[in-house]
Amino acid sequence: xxxxxxxxxxxxxxxxxxxxxxxxxxxxxxxxxxxxxxxxxxxxxxxxxxxxxxxxxxxxxxxxxxxxxxxxxxxxxxxxxxxxxxxxxxxxxxxxxxxxxxxxxxxxxxxxxxxxxxxxxxxxxxxxxxxxxxxxxxxxxxxxxxxxxxxxxxxxxxxxxxxxxxxxxxxxxxxxxxxxxxxxxxxxxxxxxxxxxxxxxx
Numbered sequence: 001x002x003x004x005x006x007x008x009x010x011x012x013x014x015x016x017x018x019x020x021x022x023x024x025x026x027x028x029x030x031x032x033x034x035x036x037x038x039x040x041x042x043x044x045x046x047x048x049x050x051x052x053x054x055x056x057x058x059x060x061x062x063x064x065x066x067x068x069x070x071x072x073x074x075x076x077x078x079x080x081x082x083x084x085x086x087x088x089x090x091x092x093x094x095x096x097x098x099x100x101x102x103x104x105x106x107x108x109x110x111x112x113x114x115x116x117x118x119x120x121x122x123x124x125x126x127x128x129x130x131x132x133x134x135x136x137x138x139x140x141x142x143x144x145x146x147x148x149x150x151x152x153x154x155x156x157x158x159x160x161x162x163x164x165x166x167x168x169x170x171x172x173x174x175x176x177x178x179x180x181x182x183x184x185x186x187x188x189x190x191x192x193x194x195x196x197x198x199x200x201x202x
């Protein structure tokens with residue numbers, strides 16, 4: 001299960017100056033404040049770090065995330081998956097950056113997938129075990145869409161649960177077995193036809 005440990009944002013949304021939020025010593029927390037204080041911006045920062053998109057803006061026009069007085073919008077999210085600790089860094093503005101790092105023996109190492117944004121994004125989705133749609137339907141529900149999972153069709157809910165519980169590999173295995181059984185059945189029918197044709201041969 002993905003567990004956020006630390007969020008650092010600067011020049012992002014309502015936060016012009018560097019802000020750091022630590023989650024590593026809490027099990028349950030609430031984000032409170034007046035309207036416009038930047039509560040949703042913190043959730044936007046998490047989804048932006050993980051998936052390079054946000055519920056309110058999407059994956060285009062990300063420069064709108066930048067604070068008017070900042071040259072760059074920077075987000076750093078440190079999280080754990082099991083025993084492994086990861087850190088993803090995203091910067092949008094004059095100096096665009098996308099970097100994935102992992103903690104090894106007390107030092108941060110840059111993951112090779114950081115060389116290409118698409119590879120980094122694909123690697124993150126693989127690490128998390130879910131895509132953006134699943135994440136925002138069942139883990140981090142966008143404001144005003146808290147019942148999206150409940151309102152989804154039975155097929156959509158089923159697909160979401162398959163991704164959440166990591167059952168995609170089992171589904172793929174079932175599909176491969178089904179295809180193999182079909183091929184074997186067709187081959188068996190073909191061979192049986194040949195045997196029937198030879199039944200009266202001397």
